Amino acid sequence: MHIHTPACTCFIIPSSMLRKLAVQADDAERQRLLEQMERSAFLRGQRAASGLAAPGLQVAPGVKHRTVYDAHHGTRLPGKLVRTETAAPVADAAVNEAFDGAGTTYDFYLQVLHRNSIDGRGMGIDSSVHYSKSFNNAFWNGRQMVYGDGDGKLFTGFTRALDVIAHELTHGVTQYTVPGGGLVYDGQSGALNESVSDVFGSIVKQWHLKQTVKKADWLIGAGIMTPAVGHALRSMADPGNTALTWSGDDQPGTMQGYVDGGDVHTNSGIPNHAFYLAAMKLGGHSWDKAGPIWYQALPLLHPDATFAEAAQATVKAAELRHGVGSAEAAAVQGAWHEVGVG
Amino acid sequence: MRLSLHCVGGFTGPAGAENRSVDVDSLAANEGAHVRSLVQALDLAQLPATLLKARPQPWDFTYTLTVDGRQVRFHLDAAPAPLRELVEVLERHPPG
Secondary structure, rough: EEEEOOOOOOOOOOHHHHHHHHHHOOOHHHHHHHHHHHHHHHHHHHOOOHHHOOEEEEEOOOOOOEEEOOOOOOOOOOOEEEEOOOOOOOOHHHHHHHHHHHHHHHHHHHHHHHOOOOOOOOOOOOEHHHOOOOOOOOEEOOEEEEEEOOOOOOOOOOOOOOOHHHHHHHHHHHHHOOOOOOOOOOOOHHHHHHHHHHHHHHHHHHHHOOOOOOOOOEEOOOOOOOOOEOOOOOOOOOOOOOOOOOOOOOOOOOOOHHHOOHHHHHHHHHHHHHHHHHHHOOOOOOOOOOHHHHHHHHOOOOOOHHHHHHHHHHHHHHHHHHOOOOOOHHHHHHHHHHOOOO | EEEEEEEEEOOOOEEEOOEEEHHHHHHHHHHHHHHHHHHHHHHHHOOEEEEOOOOOOOOOOOOEEEEOEEEEEEEEEOOOOHHHHHHHHHHOOOOO
């Protein structure tokens, strides 16, 4: 069902004031202010990304719109339509995996974070499989998901790994949620962009498997590499541990190993490890406390955010959710401190 | 003349980087002539070493083209037309 939303969004109370009020308020009032702040920040993010969204259209929460295309090893997108929301599974496993992974990610965002799809407005999730020849990658292109099949030597495909799907779709969430159109994909903001995707990629996998933080493997991309190459692409628990991942894993886990001018996939190990430490300190399931704190920090960031600013934003989000001086805020602060940030 | 193209980005980043290398002399006459004309139009000697977007996004893959030792690092959206066309031609060849 499509409903119209106002084209122009204005705010009477600035978000900075809402944040101050929330910190000083009691629990019930804090929750109300928090919801108002989330809504304002979300709409600001939407405004920034409005060039990429269907203008004025919103789809009711819980109504999925998934389509999967087959690029037939070409590079023209989206390719041939092979599965729609109401269609039965097809013979091609990659098509069904892309469809199911998009659905699980959608369900996580709706059920856990109360977010209506990637853009928060019920955006349809399009995926193209079999992109290019021997393509060792998967990516979000700003509008849709794209999956290669791997070359069979390094990578064996990407659709079978739920964390890969959730990682890439979360790039879309970041694009629509961080005010200003997302985190610039370079330097520390780029590493944060990668990390946010790893964080929610891992949480979605843990949520699907119903794992506690202690049971989770905290690996990113487990099962997408050939056994001869490695087990996974990255480890949030122990970044750079090649025994857990693969021989080329160069991720630092703390600022001591920060690589000046390093690739965003390298330095993302630092915020990844901060999230892992925070989740371990908070215990239980990562989607109960740690995940919502990280999610709530997104609208507090800006496109050029640094690691220090991400630390501040997550501590602030923990304070907003659990109170100033809470054990949760201290856990988040402690996690960043352990990786040498803040 | 040898052209090499390195492309990195997406989920895998450097782990899934694609490398292509083409010896222009070994190409079919038509394609070889086309590539030479594109390289000439590009005028690498006058090109900055980097042509990167100021505010890249996750879908902006980073390319490095090397032609006989000269290099340019770029995003497609920030590249001039002959460079974008060279990428298109080189990407028709399998990575290796």
